Amino acid sequence: MAAPARRWIFQVHLWSALTVGLVLLLMSLTGALLVFRPELDPVFNRDLFAVAPGGAPRTLDDLVVAAQQAHPGAKVDYVRLAREPGATVQVAFLDKQVVFLHPATAAVLGRRGRYEGFFGRCEQWHRFLLLGSVGLFIVRAGAMLTALVLLTGFYLWLPPVLRVLRTGLTLNFKLKGRAWHFNLHKVAGFYAGVVVLGSALTGLPQSFDWLQHGTYQGWGAAPAAELHSTPPAGPAHPVALQAWLDQARRLAPEAGALMIYLPRKPDAPVEIFATERAAAHENARSYLFLDAYSGAVLRWTPYAESPAGVKFYLTALSYHFGQFGGWAGRLILLAGMLAVPILAVTGLAMFLQRGRARSA
Known part of the structure; x- marks a missing residue:
């Protein structure tokens, strides 16, 4: 591509990154904290998630009635039941409150809001930036801008000739100053960019119903x-x-x-x-x-x-939540999220150094 076009793509990359940088940083850090939520939440809140195995399970009707008595006036949304021995039953209400029950006695073990507790607050930050519908709009726009930043970044990463491909894949610890920031930005961007781009793209169908339906139909699901x-x-x-x-x-x-x-x-x-x-x-x-x-x-x-469209969407959902590929998949997603602060710091450092060089 001609130099003027490359410069234009650089400007798109730069100003898109500066616009969405803080939102991307918050989403990545909260996303990193949520990667191991399924394993850590039951450890830190064992009284809500685990009971001593044993005893015949109560009927679903008994469990729902017990939950309604513990949270009167609210309407039940869903019930989650797991087959693992010692797992509790969760009854969720439309007001986002969840009642945890002993499956064999229907005893109420506790109640917690979806966005309460450490991981609940992280999810609320990740989805809404604690700003409700305004935050949801910002996150949606941020996800699209993030995809633009990463796609333009991948283009800028491509070396002009394949002989220097290795320079974009390895760190050079001999470099100093802006050259070191540039090298670190390129290498971290290459390895983490694929992970973060996948996370951004798989998050979009969850934010937009029209895109979710389009994903279904685009893959042949009527x-x-x-x-x-x-x-x-x-x-x-x-x-x-x-x-x-x-x-x-x-x-x-x-x-x-x-x-x-x-x-x-x-x-x-x-x-x-x-x-x-x-x-x-x-x-x-x-x-x-x-x-x-x-x-x-x-x-x-x-x-x-x-249909293939439904399978594609559900697989994308698992990728976004780190629920694909077992522990290896979660560790790769975690590494990608934790690399975003490196990209933010090195990118901002190069921008400031570039400004100082121009004013000198």
């Missing part, structure tokens, strides 16, 4: 038909919640985790997500929809039979 429960004539009473759970376990006997979403409208179906113990990643979900009143199966889609 929009699914809308499903409805059929309220009976006369007084409408859904079947026992336990019947929903029994149906899910019949269809997904190897499920390690179940998420049961209660209907929000009289004609809405019951939605159940099931993830098998041996799943490829933690969001490799099978989807079950039930009639809330009869318990009849409206649609059952095992993960293996899901």
